Amino acid sequence: MTLEAGTLNRRVSLQRKVVAQDQTTEAQVETWVEVAKVWANIRYLNGAETIKAATPTSIAKASIRIRARDDVSDSWRVVRTKGGKDTFFNITAVLLDEQGGEFIDLAVETGGSHG
Template sequence: MTLEAGSLNRRVKLQRLVETQDDDTGAISKTWQEVATVWANVRYLNGVETLKADTTISAAKVSIRIRFRADVVAKWRVVYALTNFNILAVLPDAQGREYVDLACDTGANEG
């Protein structure tokens, strides 16, 4: 399967969680650091609403295809259209090394 450039029609940000320790207090703080902005194909697979802690939360499952990168890991997140998507699995095109599919969802976690 050949990856067509026209199918990558959305800009997304790849971010990783970085922990830093304050030299004075020793407190650990977590921040998201941008790794790259890349072209992607974003496909919404499904969405649900759930009840969590007496609050309705919407969640969506999304597949995001980007050009092949060997550095993306499931601890990262994707930011698209003001939404943070948690990367659940990184599914590379191991044979052709043309693309990587990122299985993602929205929901409550560090993203």
């Protein structure tokens, strides 16, 4: 399967979590840093509503296709900014293109407490 450039029509940020020292309190804090901005194709697969801490919460599952990279991990996240609003997608699996090696599919979830 050949990856056509026109199908990658959304700009997203790949981010990974790092531990840094807060300069005021000197405490160790987790924060997200951008690794790269890439073009992607986002396909929503399904959504569900669950109850979390007695509050209804919506969770959507999606697949995000990007050009092949060998550094993406399921501990990372994807951020899509549209109209000044960020949508955070937690990566649950990194699926390799076994035939051509042109792309990877990121199985992701958004909503709930993701982000």
